[in-house]
Amino acid sequence: MFAFIIRRIIQAVIVMLVISFIGFSVQHSIGDPVRDMVGERVSEAEREALRDKLGLNDPFLTQYFRFVKNACYGDLGISYFHNKPTMHVILRKAPATIELIFATTIIILLITFPVGVYSAINPNSWFSRVVMGVSTIGVAVPVFLTAIILIYIFGVELQWLPAFGRGDTVNIWGWETGFLTKDGLLHLILPSISLASIMLPLYIRLIRSEMMEVLETEYIKFAWAKGLNRYRVWLLHAFKNTLLPVITVIGVEIGILFAFTLLTETVFQWQGMGFMFLEAVERADTALIVAYLVIVGVMFVVINTLVDVIYGFVNPMVRITGSK
Amino acid sequence: MVGHLLEVKDLEVKFALRFGDLTAIDGISFILDKKEKLGLVGESGAGKSVTGFSIINLISKPGYISGGSVTLDGVKLNDLTDSEMREIRGNKISMIFQDPMMTLNPVLTIATQMTETVHAHRNVSKNDAMDIALDKLKKVYIPSPEKRLFQYPHECSGGMRQRIVVAIALLTNPALIIADEPTTALDVTIQAGITDLLSELCETDDMGLILITHDLAVVSQVTEKIAVMYAGKIIETGLTEDIIKNPRHPYTQGLIGSIPGTQEMGKRLTQIKGMMPTLTDIPKGCAFHPRCDIGEQICRETTPLLESVDGEKRLIACHIAGV
Amino acid sequence: MNTWQRFNNSYFFYSFKRDPVAIASFTIFIFLVGISFLAPVVAPFNPYDTSTIDIMDSELPPNWMEEGDDRFILGTDIQGRDLLSTMLYGLRTSVIIGIGAVLFQAFLGIIVGLTAGYLGGKIDAFLMRIADIQFSIPYLIVAIIASAVFQIAFGVDRFEALALPLLVIIIGISEWPKYARTVRASVLGERNKEYVEAARVIGLNRRLIMYRHILPNTMTPVLVISTIQVAQAVMSEAALSFLGLGMPITKPSLGSLINAGFEYVFSGSWWITLFPGILLVLFTLVIILFGDWLRDVMNPKLYKG
Numbered sequence: 043m044f045a046f047i048i049r050r051i052i053q054a055v056i057v058m059l060v061i062s063f064i065g066f067s068v069q070h071s072i073g074d075p076v077r078d079m080v081g082e083r084v085s086e087a088e089r090e091a092l093r094d095k096l097g098l099n100d101p102f103l104t105q106y107f108r109f110v111k112n113a114c115y116g117d118l119g120i121s122y123f124h125n126k127p128t129m130h131v132i133l134r135k136a137p138a139t140i141e142l143i144f145a146t147t148i149i150i151l152l153i154t155f156p157v158g159v160y161s162a163i164n165p166n167s168w169f170s171r172v173v174m175g176v177s178t179i180g181v182a183v184p185v186f187l188t189a190i191i192l193i194y195i196f197g198v199e200l201q202w203l204p205a206f207g208r209g210d211t212v213n214i215w216g217w218e219t220g221f222l223t224k225d226g227l228l229h230l231i232l233p234s235i236s237l238a239s240i241m242l243p244l245y246i247r248l249i250r251s252e253m254m255e256v257l258e259t260e261y262i263k264f265a266w267a268k269g270l271n272r273y274r275v276w277l278l279h280a281f282k283n284t285l286l287p288v289i290t291v292i293g294v295e296i297g298i299l300f301a302f303t304l305l306t307e308t309v310f311q312w313q314g315m316g317f318m319f320l321e322a323v324e325r326a327d328t329a330l331i332v333a334y335l336v337i338v339g340v341m342f343v344v345i346n347t348l349v350d351v352i353y354g355f356v357n358p359m360v361r362i363t364g365s366k
Numbered sequence: 367m368v369g370h371l372l373e374v375k376d377l378e379v380k381f382a383l384r385f386g387d388l389t390a391i392d393g394i395s396f397i398l399d400k401k402e403k404l405g406l407v408g409e410s411g412a413g414k415s416v417t418g419f420s421i422i423n424l425i426s427k428p429g430y431i432s433g434g435s436v437t438l439d440g441v442k443l444n445d446l447t448d449s450e451m452r453e454i455r456g457n458k459i460s461m462i463f464q465d466p467m468m469t470l471n472p473v474l475t476i477a478t479q480m481t482e483t484v485h486a487h488r489n490v491s492k493n494d495a496m497d498i499a500l501d502k503l504k505k506v507y508i509p510s511p512e513k514r515l516f517q518y519p520h521e522c523s524g525g526m527r528q529r530i531v532v533a534i535a536l537l538t539n540p541a542l543i544i545a546d547e548p549t550t551a552l553d554v555t556i557q558a559g560i561t562d563l564l565s566e567l568c569e570t571d572d573m574g575l576i577l578i579t580h581d582l583a584v585v586s587q588v589t590e591k592i593a594v595m596y597a598g599k600i601i602e603t604g605l606t607e608d609i610i611k612n613p614r615h616p617y618t619q620g621l622i623g624s625i626p627g628t629q630e631m632g633k634r635l636t637q638i639k640g641m642m643p644t645l646t647d648i649p650k651g652c653a654f655h656p657r658c659d660i661g662e663q664i665c666r667e668t669t670p671l672l673e674s675v676d677g678e679k680r681l682i683a684c685h686i687a688g689v
Numbered sequence: 690m691n692t693w694q695r696f697n698n699s700y701f702f703y704s705f706k707r708d709p710v711a712i713a714s715f716t717i718f719i720f721l722v723g724i725s726f727l728a729p730v731v732a733p734f735n736p737y738d739t740s741t742i743d744i745m746d747s748e749l750p751p752n753w754m755e756e757g758d759d760r761f762i763l764g765t766d767i768q769g770r771d772l773l774s775t776m777l778y779g780l781r782t783s784v785i786i787g788i789g790a791v792l793f794q795a796f797l798g799i800i801v802g803l804t805a806g807y808l809g810g811k812i813d814a815f816l817m818r819i820a821d822i823q824f825s826i827p828y829l830i831v832a833i834i835a836s837a838v839f840q841i842a843f844g845v846d847r848f849e850a851l852a853l854p855l856l857v858i859i860i861g862i863s864e865w866p867k868y869a870r871t872v873r874a875s876v877l878g879e880r881n882k883e884y885v886e887a888a889r890v891i892g893l894n895r896r897l898i899m900y901r902h903i904l905p906n907t908m909t910p911v912l913v914i915s916t917i918q919v920a921q922a923v924m925s926e927a928a929l930s931f932l933g934l935g936m937p938i939t940k941p942s943l944g945s946l947i948n949a950g951f952e953y954v955f956s957g958s959w960w961i962t963l964f965p966g967i968l969l970v971l972f973t974l975v976i977i978l979f980g981d982w983l984r985d986v987m988n989p990k991l992y993k994g
Binding site: 057060062068071179182190191194258294298301302304306319320324327335338339342343 | 694725822825826827828829830833836837838841920924927928931932934947948951954955957959963964968969970971973974977978982
């Protein structure tokens with residue numbers, strides 16, 4: 043197991059280097075750190091002096107290594123628009139995105155597992171048929187359309203729920219949270235439902251088909267033949283085996299969820315990392331874009347590695363081969 | 367009447383398909399007493415496994431029991447509710463499946479899979495359940511059973527797993543074990559170990575055994591009685607010894623003729639021509655007639671009944687050989 | 690037997706005829722692609738022709754509603770363009786980008802997959818490592834970041850002028866690993882078969898073996914994933930355009946139409962967003978349904994079983 047974790051970590055480091063290299067190349071070719079620092083109104087000579095001082099005339103690789111070294115210390119450059127370290131800007135926006143993903147994940151888990159398992163156990167009930175029909179169509183509905191429809195119904199026509207921003211937030215040890223105020227929670231409802239809507243159909247179908255496959259296996263038949271309680275057969279014997287393939291895709295799915303926060307945050311003007319990123323694109327804030335790219339890359343690597351390791355813990359077969 | 371462990375009477379199983387019902391088991395009957403071992407023999411598709419599963423009412427959909435009765439110790443199982451039936455499964459009747467690699471749940475420890483059976487049927491503490499599990503593992507001669515308990519199935523070899531499955535079947539001291547091809551997936555060297563173990567356990571623990579197999583050699587070593595199945599029917603049944611020595615039904619003769627060692631030296635093994643019919647096109651009359659060497663006109667028209675030939679013990683369903 | 694007869698008797702066509710979902714989705718797909726390419730002929734108006742647009746007509750609701758105008762069946766957008774015509778032109782843009790992007794993905798992926806699968810060894814390990822890394826990051830993130838970088842590198846005006854080919858490239862880049870993996874897997878499956886061995890023995894060179902013998906045999910899985918990929922690409926394009934990183938509103942795709950209509954939802958003009966949205970959903974849905982059917986039919990295991 044230990045060797046397995048080490049191997050995964052080495053792979054992760056290599057991937058991070060590749061991502062940082064891409065990020066740096068973007069920065070190097072389209073960014074202008076001098077402008078980012080002093081703005082547009084400085085003479086050409088002064089700029090050149092500053093370039094030299096910043097080492098921007100050094101060879102590409104020297105600059106790259108400096109970039110990586112700085113990045114390791116959490117320094118990813120200065121945002122031209124915000125006039126603050128990019129890391130700082132992104133970290134301030136992170137809680138909004140993380141809370142959105144968290145709320146969405148809870149919605150997804152609360153809905154997909156019961157519905158997926160139920161429709162696997164009772165594939166012919168009308169409920170399962172409706173669920174399967176809706177989720178077939180659901181795959182084709184883009185998240186922003188769901189969001190707009192929800193806003194129109196609940197925000198504009200019925201005026202039940204707020205459709206913009208995060209509402210009231212509370213600052214706890216530097217973390218702006220919307221979970222602790224009623225207003226903040228109300229503001230979470232529509233964005234998280236919209237975001238969840240892209241995963242619901244996929245997850246329900248996945249859980250259902252995996253579970254149906256497991257229910258056909260010999261060991262489930264044997265469990266029935268042992269005279270076990272049906273809930274033990276379904277929820278322990280079958281469900282635990284269903285979890286394995288589901289967990290492997292969860293890492294990827296959280297990544298996709300993150301990708302779709304870009305769309306959801308735009309529609310709901312949710313002040314998170316995605317919204318910030320699109321603003322940065324509009325303002326051509328290269329340093330911020332690159333910092334975003336690197337941080338997102340690191341995040342994916344960490345999530346994927348974690349999922350692999352967790353999978354190793356859950357699946358006894360990987361655990362054994364890993365330890366040998 | 368009293369005293370039979372298991373009595374299966376006119377059992378009929380159908381599969382509900384879109385274009386109508388298919389009959390998989392067509393009215394079979396047999397009796398099993400305590401300590402008695404019955405071999406259910408036939409080619410794959412003859413309905414042996416379905417028979418086994420229908421005894422504990424666990425036929426996978428779309429199959430269902432459409433007629434007949436199964437009586438265990440005087441209790442008619444057909445009349446039981448789901449939860450009463452669950453009390454029978456794994457408690458009074460245990461099953462052993464064909465492929466030990468597939469029978470155990472890969473993500474649960476041996477201990478979990480054993481104790482849960484005990485807990486499902488006995489009101490005992492965790493420690494007691496563990497003791498029972500340990501005791502049964504010893505009984506099936508598993509070395510260092512304490513260690514095995516906390517392993518996962520994939521850490522054990524195939525033969526070891528089948529022993530564990532047998533141990534699970536024994537947990538509640540069942541009155542009857544149904545073993546569905548328990549040795550087919552195992553190496554030949556391990557097969558004998560498992561069959562010996564099963565017949566030994568029947569003696570020591572007063573159990574009845576139904577051994578479902580296509581392998582007449584295995585049956586002849588273990589069981590006292592044989593029922594030969596063909597296309598959902600029993601076509602010959604009697605004492606093992608009699609049937610092996612003197613098979614009467616042409617199908618049984620074919621089966622026995624195809625076992626190496628049963629023929630005289632230097633003679634070719636016989637072979638039954640053709641294939642067993644699928645459920646969708648079972649021939650009219652005797653289902654075996656298209657493959658039969660001695661068939662006559664009547665075989666094509668009327669289905670032969672299972673009738674006694676030499677007194678009580680031997681029953682044959684054949685127009686020609688049964689006379 | 691000529692080609693048509695052979696097709697007519699094939700298992701493929703037989704199961705198509707028996708599956709109403711496949712027939713319906715295929716028909717709708719052909720219909721939509723047809724009218725979108727015939728947009729200049731069938732559309733009541735030409736949304737690119739500014740002379741026919743009257744700003745006084747803006748935000749008119751569909752013609753069955755009270756304030757509707759009979760000239761505009763589905764109403765008009767904020768610039769006073771006929772929504773139905775704009776949607777047809779928009780669909781055409783979406784279709785072109787969707788199919789173009791899939792061709793580009795397939796091109797990249799097939800080259801990489803063939804090379805990796807046939808040559809094997811270090812080249813294989815290297816190429817597949819790259820594919821794996823990109824695969825671990827969602828395609829949408831790749832596409833969004835790529836278009837952001839392009840937009841800054843080119844400047845907004847030039848980006849908008851070049852939006853169509855750039856989107857094809859961006860969406861192509863974001864999804865090639867899927868093809869590379871699929872093709873590689875089937876090349877590995879084919880490589881050791883006897884006919885390849887035979888071709889090698891008679892001294893055909895590698896490239897010829899690869900393109901003439903192995904490539905045709907990898908086409909079934911490529912075809913199967915391509916249908917789903919077209920739907921995916923159309924959705925990606927819509928997402929990018931919705932974010933303002935894709936087609937500009939002057940040359941709208943379905944995504945940019947939805948985006949343009951979005952802010953008017955609050956003043957109650959739901960149709961500007963909803964109708965393009967429904968068209969997008971319908972279009973992707975029929976492709977997905979047809980793709981699912983195709984996958985079931987083409988799956989070699991099912992086919993031979």
